[in-house]
Amino acid sequence: MKITIAAIGRAGRGPERDLYDHYASRIRWPLVLRELEEKRKLPAAELMRREGELLLAAAPRAAVLVALDRRGRQMDSEAFARRLGRWRDESVSDVAFLIGGADGHAEALLEKASLVLSFGAMTWPHQLARAMLAEQIYRSQQLLAGHPYHRA
Template sequence: MKLTIAAIGRAGRGPERDLYEHYAGRIRWPLALRELEEKRKLPPPQLMQREGELLLQAVPTGATLVALDRRGKVLDSEAFATRLGTWRDSSVSDLAFLIGGADGHTEQLLQKSALVLSFGAMTWPHMLARGMLAEQIYRAQQLLAGHPYHRA
């Protein structure tokens, strides 16, 4: 299973990027980070639509989509690992995580997603969400392998 994280915005050097790279480097599944941005100043509804188009263009055709969104489902680490394991065992070849811009995702994009995932009711910076996602993917990998990392 190949993983793609498609995210609006470009992370510069700094602690958020370091956190992402720390965990991304430990993930055994092939993982690609695609950073995208719309440079035109558009009204929020149009910007959300355009960002959704950019995200979908950046992922492999036919990929199973997971949108990160505050309106999504909150899963604990074990449930997230189980979901990844199910996709892996069901021969999902491409899994794409979509991190939107400041205004989030359109309903249309959310409806195309196999899972809409939330990191909870709090608002998290989009650059930090990449590191948090990479850590949870790594944790899921370890859980699926029977490693005690999840107890740390």
């Protein structure tokens, strides 16, 4: 199973990127980070639509789409691991996690997602969301392997 994280915005150097890199380097599934941005100044609704197009275009064809959005479903780490494990066991070839811009995702993108996932009701900086996602993917990998990391 290959994993793509498609995110609006470019991460520079800094502690959030270092944290992402720390966990991403430990993930055994092939992992790709695609950073995207719309440079034109557009009204919010049009910008969200355009960012959605960019994110969908960055996802591998036929990938299972997971949109990160505050309105999504909250899962504990064990449930998230079970979901990844089920996709792995069902021979899903690609999973794409989509992280939107400052205004979030347009409804059209959310409707295409197999899972809309929330890290909670609070809004998280998008750079930190990438690191949190990488950590949870790594934690899932360890949990599925029966490693005690998930108890840490």
